[in-house]
Amino acid sequence: MAKTQDFTAIMKDFMGAFPVDTSAMEDAFKTQATLGEKLSAVALDAASKSTDLSTKWTKDTLAKMTDLSKAKAEPADYAKAITDFASAYAEMSAENMAAFAEIAKKVQTDTVELMMAAGKDMSEEASAMMQKATKDASTAAKKATTAAAAK
Structure with missing residues (x-):
């Protein structure tokens, strides 16, 4: 009866000839994690600045509306108050949009x-x-050639 060849030993020898170095994968993972952390920091900083800017813009608008809502002595004063509010709001809008653009530019x-x-x-x-893989493969190939020549 024919004897079955032991492939376990063959695979063990084969895998031993080509060792796997996981340090490269670990370094790649660490690099990716660090990049993710830095990109998150940029995004969170931008979100914080945008929120602060939005809050300031809202408070400034409400302050201008408070002046607008006050009772006036003359009807012409209402028209002037609306004109002043519209002018101030347009100026605030331009300033705030420029500030948002600066945040986006920095991001x-x-x-x-x-x-x-x-x-x-x-x-x-x-x-x-x-380079390491090439060196390891060359070393393993030399070992395999030497081992084959010795048999």
């Missing part, structure tokens, strides 16, 4: 800087990982 700049830095880091990690 864009910070995001581009983070992505460029992350791309550089990932490129360096990938290069180092490929």
Whole structure:
């Protein structure tokens, strides 16, 4: 009766010849986690600044409306109050929209800087990982060739 070959030993030898280094994956994970943390910080900072700006804009508008709602002695004073409010609101709107644009611009700049830095880091990690893999594969191939020649 034919004897069944033990593939467990063969696979064990094969896998031992090509060791898996998980440190590269761990480094990649850490880089991704750090990038996510930094991008979250940028987004949360922008949300905080936008909320503060919105609150200020609302308070300023309500203060102007308080002046608008006061009783006037002459009918012409109502027209003047409305004109003054509209003028002040238009000015506030322009200022606040410019401030929102600055927040968006900072978010864009910070995001581009983070992505460029992350791309550089990932490129360096990938290069180092490929160099190590090439070296390990060459070493394993040499061992396999030496072992095959010895048999």
